[in-house]
Amino acid sequence: MHCAQRMMSAQLCLLACFILKVGLTLGLGKNQDIQFTFLLPAGSTECFYQTTRGNDNMEVEYQVIAGSGLDVGFALISPSGYKLVSDFRSSDGIHMVDPTEGGDYRLCFDNSFSKLSEKIVFFEVIINSQSSAGAGPDQWANVATTDSLVEYQxxxxxxxxxxxxxHLQRSLQVQASLRAFEARDRYLLEDNLWRVSFWSCLNLLVMLAVAAAQIYTLQHLFDDTKRVCT
Structure with missing residues (x-):
């Protein structure tokens, strides 16, 4: 049992490292969107902080992709200290904050109710900044107008x-979500395969034991009959 738990923990750690590497690769650059996958130990709570500006809108999506029960607690706390979202033992969720406050939002994932099972959690934070949307006209206004650009506005x-x-950023977000769903489905398939294989082997051993007992019983019945006849 301990060996199986260690092997499962090692597989979860490798899966988390793989998804984290892919998420960080996609998160490079000036993009404000964040995708992150981490290992949440049993009986613990992990919190992350996201800085936002005022009057923006923020979307938070999370899902548990591995671990017994596939459920965690989730809380979203505003910079002023108000608890905006509180989910208890949920496998996934999507929450919107519109408009946002200026400051640091706290995203907390709770696994304190599970004393034995660790979880792998994927979450994504999407910030649509109103201030950054209007930051481009000054840069475009400095571009010199040439004869080849007269026909275009x-x-x-x-x-x-x-x-x-x-559209490109949205495609990256959808791909990250699909990877998280694929990882969770793969974990469920592997876990179900182990259970099916275990119970199949156990049933096979029981059937062989019953067959051996029946053969042994029949042999003894015939031996007793021969002894009575003689």
Whole structure:
């Protein structure tokens, strides 16, 4: 039992490291969106902080992708100390904050109710900053107008580029969520495969034991009959 728990813990750690590496690779650059996967030990609580500006909107999504029960507690606390969200033993959730306060939001994941099982949790924070959306016109206004750009309006070009950028970022977010779902499904399949294999082997051993007992009983019945006849 201890060996099995150690092997399971090692697999969970490797899975968390793999997903964390991919998430950090996608999170490089000036993007404010964050994807993070971590290992939540049994009987513990982990908190993360996200800095926001005022009058922005923030979306928080989380899901448990591995661990017994696939459930954790979640709390979202505002910079002023108010608890905005409180989930108890939930496997996933999506929460919106609109508008946001200026300061640090606290995201806490609770696994204190589970004394034996550790969990792997994936969460994503998406911040749509209103201040950053309007930061581009000054930079575009400094671009010198040439004869080849007379037919195009500068605002239309900027709007199209912003739209392409937003669609690309949304694609990255969807891909990160799909990877988390795939990791959770893989964990469930492996766990179910181990259970099916164990009970199948146990049933096979019971059937063999019953067959051996029946053969032994029949042999003794025939031996007793021969002795009575003689």
């Amino acid at each position: 500068l605002e239309d070009i900027r709007a199209m580029l912003d739209s392409v950028y937003q």
